[in-house]
Amino acid sequence: MKQRVSIVKCDDYDNDKLKESISKSIKLLGGIGRYIRKGSRVLLKPNLLSAKKPVDAVTTHPEFVRAVIAVVKEAGGIVSLGDSPSGLISNSKMKRIYRVTGMEEVCRETGTRIVSFEDDPVVYNNENGRVYKNFTMSGKLKEYDVIISLPKMKTHGLTLLTGAVKNNYGFIPGLRKAELHIILNESGLFSEMLLDVGETIRPALIITDAVVSMEGAGPGGGDPRNTGLIISGTNASVLDYIMARIMGYTNPLKVPTIKAAVERGLLMPERIEVLGIELKEAIEKDFKKISLIKLDLVPRFLKDFAKNLLSPKPIIIKSKCLKCGECITICPAKTIIRDSRQYPLIKYKDCIRCFCCMETCPHASIKTGTVIVLFNSKPSRFSKK
Template identity: 45%
Template sequence: MVQRVALTRCESYQLPVLENSLKKLLGLLGGIGEFVKNGDRVLIKINLLSGRPPEKAVTTHPSLVEAVVNLVKEAGGIPAIGDSPGEMATITGLARAYRTAGFEEVSRKTGVPLLSFEDDVMEVENSQGHLYKKFTVTKQIKDFNVIISLPKLKTHPLTYITAAVKNNFGFIPGLRKTEFHLKLPDRELLSEMLVDLLDTIKIDLVILDGIVAMEGNGPAGGVPRKVGAILASRNLVALDFVACQLIGYKNPFDIPTNRIAVERKFFLPGNMEILGERIEDLQVKDFKRIPQDVSRKIPLFLSKWLKSLLSAKPKIIDELCNRCFHCLENCPVKCVEKNKDGKLSIHYSDCIRCFCCQELCFQGAIITERPWLVKLFTA
């Protein structure tokens, strides 16, 4: 079966521009009516890492969400918006995050509810899973017969990019995500889990916000970078194949979820068709990406011995730290400590390199530091 990915240029978040671009994009796949029928209850799953203003490029842009809501309504669907932030989320905290990121205004204008994924949960099974054969996810998904995923294109220290496949992680409520980082600190294991989750929750359509992406120290502390593109597909892996090439990856298999999904036959690259714009016409070749991990290139008998010397680690830049203590509060192994002088430090002997601290640092005060020995294997 041919897996189609639609790619369209979109230069602005102005609503009329977005709506025209979206109709053009989805028209390449048969139109919104191919995905949403009259009376369908539609969950629009956004990327709400935390409450950050839209111009920071941390979350799906609210204008894109509003445009998708309007299209769903035109098709006769009944939409709702939801996600689970990466940090500890109280009812008050979630409401604040929705407000700051611009989604409260979208809800007010459209009359569409904002959901919490934190309250009721359920177990979903996947007998074909390699690492996980069941997941605890939000019970909200039972109330919808169509799910549209709206990820944001960003860098990520563990998965290299966060796009379609990674956005599914938000179906797992709040601090339950931290448990996975604790059990799966290795990028390969985390990626295996994400592919298991991919096979557990059915996404009917994914639309990627690549108008302004995040480069560098993503997914929270990086720099907004205009790419000027939106993408859509039924197949999340196919979309990620195109998305990573848009930001300069020559080999999509450098993204571990891509490689693992292909190995497990979720997607066959030879069966992909790209509709609309050409990748090379929109590609940002100098996009600042996360440096590649070299551990997979090291012989197995040396890998354990060299791991501490070759593994990247989070590093706190004290001059940029505003003492919000998100890293301290959300570290799965509690290896971030507040010193007597008020400064924060990381106990690397306990650190599992999950990079949760970096992911939740909106000041960009925690960076990924690569060891000098890596140069021996990347020269």
């Protein structure tokens, strides 16, 4: 059986263009009627990582969401929207995220109900899970007939890219996300867990905002890149495979979640059928990707040292830091302290490279780079973006 994905061009966030392009991308997959009937309760799950403006390309663009809402309503669906962002979730933090990302305005203007994923914990089982066979998530997810995932195409320091597979991580409530980072302190295991989440709560349809994507130091501090695309499908791993190709990976299996999906049989690259424009037309030249250091050839006794020395790390940009302390609160390894001037200071020895601090920082004051750690905590820096 073919594994289908549609790629449609859309140059900007003009509402009419978005609606037309999103409808076209769904039509290529069989049409909206295949997923939504009159009266279907539909939950939209955008990427609302943190309180960043739409122009930063960290979160799914509000106009993209507005256009999806219109398409779903035209098909007779009753729409709600929700996500569990990174970090400790409070009511005031959630309100700020919805306001700054532009999502509050869109929901208000379209009469879309906002759903919290933090309440009503229920255990969801998945016998096929490799790392976890169950997850505790909000019971509210059960109230919906259809879940539509709306990821943003971005780079990611831990998993190389964040797209459809990683967007499912937002179904996990609050700080449990950070806890899983510390328990699964390795990109392979973490990727297997992400696939387990996606197998437990599987969106029926995925529509990716790749109109403006993020390159460089993603997922929170990279640069917006106009890629002008909408990528849709029903299999999150297939979509990520196509996103990796668009970012310029000739071998997408370098991405740990994609490699794990192929090994599980969830993704069969030879069966992918691209509808809409041809993949070669969509591939971005010189897209700034993230490299993971390959440690296979390093002797085992030197691996920790080499990993600490060579792999990308979060770096605090003091000139932008407002000393709010959110990075300190979220760090699952508890390896960020305050220095004598109250700035956060990362003790790299215990840093697990989860990049939760970077995802959470509301002021884009953390970037990725290479820091050579000479003695325990005081870093001497040779950073590159």
